[in-house]
Amino acid sequence: MNHARVATECPKCGGKEFGKGKHSGYAAMYPSRMSFGSDVEYIICTKCGFIIESYVTKPEKFKGTL
Numbered sequence: 094m095n096h097a098r099v100a101t102e103c104p105k106c107g108g109k110e111f112g113k114g115k116h117s118g119y120a121a122m123y124p125s126r127m128s129f130g131s132d133v134e135y136i137i138c139t140k141c142g143f144i145i146e147s148y149v150t151k152p153e154k155f156k157g158t159l
């Protein structure tokens with residue numbers, strides 16, 4: 094069984110072409126108790142703009158913040 098999460102089709106428009114976006118600096122998502130953040134990356138349908146996936150690049154920074 095393949096557990097890799099690779100988007101193959103946009104659930105919204107059925108498009109099959111995706112791009113990768115990134116937020117950093119002021120747009121970064123920050124752990125609530127830390128002064129440094131982690132970039133947020135997006136997998137985006139280049140046809141309709143739907144965000145297929147979004148995730149932070151350094152999830153370990155969020156450990157223990159809840």
Ligand SMILES: [Zn+2]
Pocket residue numbers: 103104105106107108138139140141142143
């Ligand atoms: Zn789409």
